[in-house]
Amino acid sequence: MLEQLLPFLTASVLLTLSPGPDIIYVLVQGMTNGWRHGFVTALGLVTGIVVHTTLVAFGVSAVIQRSDSIFLAVKVLGAAYLFYLAYMVYKGDSTIQMSTGGVIKRTYTSLFKQGLLMNVLNPKVAIFFLAFFPGFLWEPEGNTVLQFYILGFLFMLQALLIFSMVAVLSGRISRYLTSHRNSGAVFKWVQVLVFLGIGLFILF
DSSP states (O other): OHHHHHHHHHHHHHHHHSOOHHHHHHHHHHHHHOHHHHHHHHHHHHHHHHHHHHHHHHHHHHHHHHOHHHHHHHHHHHHHHHHHHHHHHHHSOOOOOOOOTTOOOOOHHHHHHHHHHHHHTOHHHHHHHHHHSGGGOSOTTSOHHHHHHHHHHHHHHHHHHHHHHHHHTHHHHHHHHHHOTTHHHHHHHHHHHHHHHHHHHHHO
């Protein structure tokens, strides 16, 4: 079990630290409206993970029960998708887009709802979870629904902790990114290596 959970947590942390739209949105809210607004935004984003975890848990579990070969195909396709993401990051721009212009100060309830909808309505998150989670099951013949929820809870926990730290330290982080123009390139290559590493782990 630990042989699967430790790599899963490591990969999850590295992925969450990568400058994607979610963490940038938390950072911008923290910079412009204060850390509490960033934290509530993070809560909404993380809560959305429950929906994607549920879809993957029951959908993939049904596949596992039908055929081991189909489950293997799901993992191979998942690895291929991760390799595709690595390629897209490699071909993409390394500039971190972080604009605070026009950011409206919203209520906590509004921010939570917006963060939740940003996550739930993003089909890329669902596809990524479908590619990411199955490769870290430690007992495919056991209760896979429970295992998926454990993985989902761990992903939520680490994401909330990291997003919360970003909200609290938003001022310092923004100053660092502004003064270190090459940080985007570093994050870009970290993303490429993480996607490739997860894909290889799932395959082998």
